[in-house]
Amino acid sequence: MIRSAKYLFLSILFIVLTPSVFFASTMFPLEPPDTSSPRATLKSFIHYTNEVYLVASSPNEDFKLELEYLQRAARCFDFSKVPPTLLSDVSVESVLRLREILDRFDLPDMNDVPDKEDVKSTGLDKWRMPHTEIIIGKVVNSPRSGAFLFTPETVRRLEEFYNEIRYLPYVKNDLDVNYNGIYEQYIYSSGWMIPDGFLSDLPAWMKRGYFGQAVWQWVGIFLLLGVGLFLIWVMWLINKRMKCRFDGCSWEIGRLLFPFSGMFMCGFLEYLIARQVNITGQVLAVFIMGLEAVFFIFSGIAIIVTGNVVIHGIISSSKINEEALDADVIKLVVRLVTFCLVFILFYNAGSYFGVPVTAVFASAGIAGVAVALAARETLANFFGGVSIFMDRPFRAGDYIVLESGERGEVKAVGMRSTRLLTRDDILITIPNSVITNVKITNQSLPEPHFRVRIKIGVAYGSDVDKVEALLLEEAHKNALVVDSPAPRVRFRAFGDSSLEYELLCWAGHPQNRGRVVHEISRDIYKKFNSEGILIPFPQRDVHLHATDWNSLKEKDEA
Template sequence: MRYSVKSLLVAVLFLLAVPSVGLSSIMFPLEPPDTSSPRATLDSFIYYTDKLYEAASISDDDFTLEAEYLQRAEGCFDFSEIPPTLVADLSIEAVLRLREILDRIDLPDLNDVPDKNDIKSIDVVAWRMPHTEITIGRVAKGPRVGSYLFTPETVTKLAEYYDEVRELPYKQNKVDPDYCGLYEQFIYSSGWMIPDGLLSELPPWMKSGYMGQAVWQWVGLFILLVLGGLCLWIVWLINKRMKCRFESYSWAPWRLAFPLFGMALCAFLEYLIDKQINITGHVLSIVIMGLEGVFFIFFGFAIIVAGNVIMHGIIASSKIKEEALDADVIKLVVRLATFGLVFVLFYNAGSYFGVPVTAVFASAGIVGIAVALAARETLANFFGGVSIFLDRPFRAGDYIVLDSGERGEVKAVGMRSTRLLTRDNILITIPNSVITNVKITNQSMPEPHFRVRIKLGVAYGSDVDRVEALLMDQALNNELVVASPAPRVRFRAFGDSALEYELLCWAACPEDKGRVIHTLSRDIYKKFNEEGIVMPFPQRDVHLHKAE
């Protein structure tokens, strides 16, 4: 019988690895078990589990039949309320548990169980096995609607039913007298990586059961979880050192090593715990749900890290400034895509764990509306940032003058606010909802050069040709004045006390305006003094006459 258990375990692995079995069997591979009535369902389950036990007791390396019989027996259950992540494991236990229960109780005569004719004459919604709570009910919705299956309530309580009858003897007319219980042999057995000889050498107390598992299984579970946590901690330390060592790199795909390793570790631990140590029952449900939950957390973490790697890699390119709105837009787009993928991931994870995610997100939508109303100013700033991105009235590094008189360099344009650094080295933060509704003068557009005007006057009688030549020389020789566009001198008017001139030149950028005016004014004054050119200033003579 030990070989039969090993055969059954291998058949389970075969069934999980190859969902579509039956290519070499004599059965029709697509034919489901007959579940058209409670009698058909009960008869199908007993028939296929009989065949399963019979096939498992034969020394044969072909496990196709065992897998098929097991799959047909599983088709007699309604697992709609079991999380999809646990169906593959709990369905096998449900088949073996229910068979063990039926082998220990008196079964009703099949003629007393409702069949197709009874269903046609009376509306049979559910049938309960006499003197038990085991129920076969009609499926009301889903892909198997109309079929009669062992109800989800029955599936949930099978462990409780089994505990109540496990001490009862087998009915001798149903099984071999030497039969010693297939279910407990199965749950206390190991996978192919653990040889039977090793388990046989264990002391008896290690083989005894405790809370549905053998003691050696508890020890193996503890060791695996501790080793897994230790490996995860070591990889985290390595990842942390790499982060400090390669912090200056623009692209850092190695940051994905930790979450990817966590995902692989969870999958590997799940395989070892489920298929090799063969943890079963509620303990398996808790461990698998926990590992799957951690797996999805690492998966979401990997998506976020990948988004950050892509985002920083793009922003680090020479064409994009970190403080520019382009960088903020890239951050926004990448983060929206990242959180969208995380949303899809956890939506599917919720369905995978059997959580009613539709109701949860419907409630979240109502909460989102309330939050949006409370954060309308923030939303106004956000859409103001979108408007700045679309219209591009200014960029980071531009010199702008606001309608209120503030002038300075745009240091950063974010999705919520714009920061302006004045010439007094004062940082002004302006909400985007405000800055999009005021008049803005951009002194850096369409060209980055800024025009400087210096007005002056020379005395009547001065050599105007000499004056114009001196002004041009001072402009051309000034390092802060650009050569193109070329400087110009204009004779503007005959003033009351001077010939009025204006020197027009261009500074390389708006922030050089003050220095250009300072250096040119100083140099012109010195040069005019050297050349004897007088720069008159308005004056008035007052003559007092003595009254007669």
């Protein structure tokens, strides 16, 4: 008998998932079990499980050799339909269950089991063990194509077969070797963290099995899940409080605490439930796959939160205007990377759980074409945003004039639309697909200064030197006018009623244009009045002469 069922817990770590690293001196390390025919596979399985028992029951037990034999026995099964997340546990259980089944009835004569020659001559692709539904079938379209293995359907139904024969007596075989309930010892035993004395001191009712697990195992499962949920809830509360402390920081690393603690808790609970409480069968599949699913969900949350932390950190540390296109492009790039990582994560998760993800994503690709056609306007706006980013005709803070006449400050340039705040404090949202196809005047480029023209006429006879000096003086006095380029005055024309001048100066920003015109015009008017310079206005003199109305009447009658 195997010295302790606890050793089988450790064997999970070596079967199928990891290459064999322990070899006996009489064994070839790379030689696989013979699975060239149903006879060879059945003989290999019986041989290696017998060797496991013989080595385990010998005075000088070689645990490494036990693991090697156990691994080779597991290679007689086709586990292609088993999700990778359950493969190690299912491998051990399948070996023990099948051996327990075979020990309870007479095996067929090996001469009656098809060998390699029978397979070649008859084209046999599967063989069913007499009086059972246990099938050994030929593998196709797999790295082990051509091998005869216990079929995936047999693997799936082993628990059902075992439950049907578990109360039957053992039948002696040629080596007088049987496992004498080792499977039940395995499923009802505990891991190294739970002392043997603790289980032996439990009352009998705690050791009774329900749905393949002992009562103490059910208690342990729900106790661990309850503690795990409580700890995750505590970490969520801590994370909420830490958010307030990190709100002023550039890199809010503390936001990663909750998802990463959730990932750790799921992994730790999985280890405790599967390896220490040692649940098995369908119950194991439900709990482990559930914990793995939650782990992947926390992983996805961690990726998304990490992306948000990176976005906020880059934008804050680089002093980038959050409403500018640069910030929007940074957000887009980081979120695309985040989306790709989440896609890869859940693609691998689907493969991990045995879901045919290729077919799912192929169907999603067809649906994606329909979505793309329905969202063509959104895509046009997106590529319009890319065009704005590449050409840089304007950016947030610039003053632009559209072809339709709207003028205002660009408040935000997004990947879908651009928002423009007019001087009337009206916010206009323009789709990027529209704004990239119209004429745009950017009054903030190449320099942010905006040229202001103020036309004024003075009366004929005015001192033109004085007029020009006064105009320049008022321009220099205004705080909104820049010194470079310097203000200047131009004598434009001799008008009908005045000498026409034009004051040219530059406002510091386009939005100050109206205020500069207002202030300088008002100051010029006051200054000219105080200096006695007349600003004429157009006028006409109408002269009326006396008319002989009688003569006009006679002319009309003639």
